[in-house]
Amino acid sequence: MSSQKTQSKRSPEASAFYIAGLILLGIVVVAFVISLFWTPYAPDATDGASKFLPPSLEHPFGTDNFGRDVLSRVMSASKYTIFISAAGVAIALILGTVSGIPAGYYGGFTDRGIMLLGNSIMCFPGILLALVAVAVFGASVTNVIWALGLVFAPTFARVCRLGTMEIKELDYITHARVMGVKPVRIMTFHIFPNLVSQLLPATVIGLANMTLFESGMSYLGLGVQPPDASFGKMLSDAQAYFRVAPWLVIFPAMMLIFYILGLYFISEGMRVSLTKGGK
């Protein structure tokens, strides 16, 4: 009955979170989509004659110490930020589910082994581990993505493991086992779809956290390499000129805040609507 499905009403609280989150996130995503085709100026084009220009009609976000247009750079920076966080979360999600569900399903030594590995990753501060990995393997976007993916995988593995442990005791899984369904099939088709509601908010929060990590690493010079831009990289470049050209800090920081706040709002909205009021 399709009518019954559409009837599931969303609480006004959840709707408010969704709308606020989508607006904030929308600003960053629109900037990203446009930057794929067009930016007002080439993001790397330097212009010695127009250094440190304050925001004006010609340069709405001003220019930086090389005379590069900040608006163009912010737009192209959103590309790296979104790409790195999305790819990193995808890796973390895949590694997390593939290890977490069997850990929860089989229990015993499988569980202990997988969780030992995950816990030992979680023992270290995540950013430190990612920094070490990038320092060892070289600073490149691919390495940053892999490093962040590995650091975040245990979080997802824990969500999956816990959910699986709960679900596997339910009658429909026992029923499937009695019917003779193979374990791998049970995990992928019987258990996984029921974990989605728990994984979704974790994924959105993961995106936000990963963006923060990426900004931190770029700030330290281990993330995106010049002349490419990411929000963290722009902030780190701008700190020397904060007094003369505050717009160099304000605009990238604003975009970063929009992106992360937008993601947090959406995950909060999901939590409220999925848990029916979040009580």
Next chain:
Amino acid sequence: MTTHIHIVKVHHLTLSFPTRKDPNPKPILNDVDFGIRDGEILGLIGNSGCGKTMTSLAIAGLLPESASITSGSIKFAGKDLLAMDPKSRRAMLGKDIGMIFQEPSTALDPLMTCGKQLEEVLTAHKDSTKTPEERRKAIIEMLETVGFTNAEEILDRYPHQLSGGQRQRVLIAGAALLNPRLLICDEPTSSLDTVTTVSILALLKDLCHKLHMTILFISHDLSAARGFCDRVMVMKDGKIIDKDTTSDILSHPKNAYTAELLTNARLDTRLLGLEPATVDYTRSPVLTAKNITAGYGDSLFARGKNRKTDNTILHEVSLEVFPNEILGLIGSSGSGKTTLIRSLLGLLPHSGKVNIRSSSVGAIFQDPVSCLNPAHTIKWHMEEALRASGKTDNSVPRKERKAKSLAKIISVLEECGLGEQHLLRHPKELSGGQRQRVAIAMCLIQEPSLIIADEPFSSLDASSSAELLKLMTDINRERSTAFLLITHNIHIVRQICPRVIVMDSGRICEEGNTTDVLTNPKSECTSSLLDAEREIHGI
């Protein structure tokens, strides 16, 4: 007469769940009008979904936020409950109105000892005049009242260390501690076995007299009202359709629906037209189990301490199920029935031999809520069952195979009383009885020669149970499928099972021809089960 003063008066109450799309939906409660007399036990009986729980929640003030009362009033001891502010209403809960719910396993906090939880009840109601010692004394006294002989010990126990019946007693003690004037019992016994049910009902009746409480007893089982309730109301589709003293309702039902409920509650095979197949005991059995011993392993902690505890639950159980047979397996809770079938299904490690003469065994479980995967449609469930059985023919082209399996799925669903229109539904859009039938259909499509059913009736109302029972006997007769039926309803066993096994503390204490065992019980556990059943059903 003072005894006829109504403590609760529900006056033409109408309640519905309006949504933005549908501001005037069909009311859940439609012009409900009744009074609860001071000191009586009033039964509220009806099938699932008839609105009996909503009525009780409305009285307690615990309605979900989306519910709206469109007309009517509820008066408690003269005060209009609907006009009161939420804060003072909440203060009434527990103190004036107590509640006991169906599921004793989830109503207690697993991380708190029972004593602590009971103390919480007292402190939450700002009973600060008492010292901790006095509170402890009051709790111990109450635990003794509800039938614990070892009250002091119970105080320090955690909920998981108690049985279902004991937990329900602790909950009753918690509700009675505040000495409420009205106690609402929402299906307090439906997850308990017959022996425990009888003792809990006796306890409630006793409390009602001792503490001068009024009880609103909600149940789907009309026969449970026998000998317990003073008056009974029958509810259907949000309306109270019959109201009378218990003896009148049970012996001379005036309303056709009440009569139907009564028939279903009795589950009388002659009236329902059930007819199980005849069994030929000379054929070789479908299932042979020899000397099964099973238990739960020691925890790592206990293993590390090198201490061997005895966790054996089953002791050398042997049984045989013959083709075409419906074998009944009865026993009180904790007797090892579920452990036995889990071992038979190969879900638990066990010693001994299980020999099943069939490619697949079907299984139906107790809980209709969790028996189907909420993420998938009914069609997916059926296809999954078909795929797992390995009975699909891989030589024919994909399209043809799909059409063939779909036709098979529909025919099996129809056999189980469902149809094509259910294919694309999700489990949450089906009722409990329908879900159990999907579970049976999933077994049937695998064409097993044996279906193991673990308490399939215990969470269904009388009408759904009757339908399910009919379906099972039909399958048994037409497909000659054997059933191993685990139940605590002896009445069902008596009528459809030619042979019965009685279990107690992990051993088979009696087995044989049903009429012999049940009319002439040789062991103590069988007679105690029979006594309990007699008391409830009055047969």
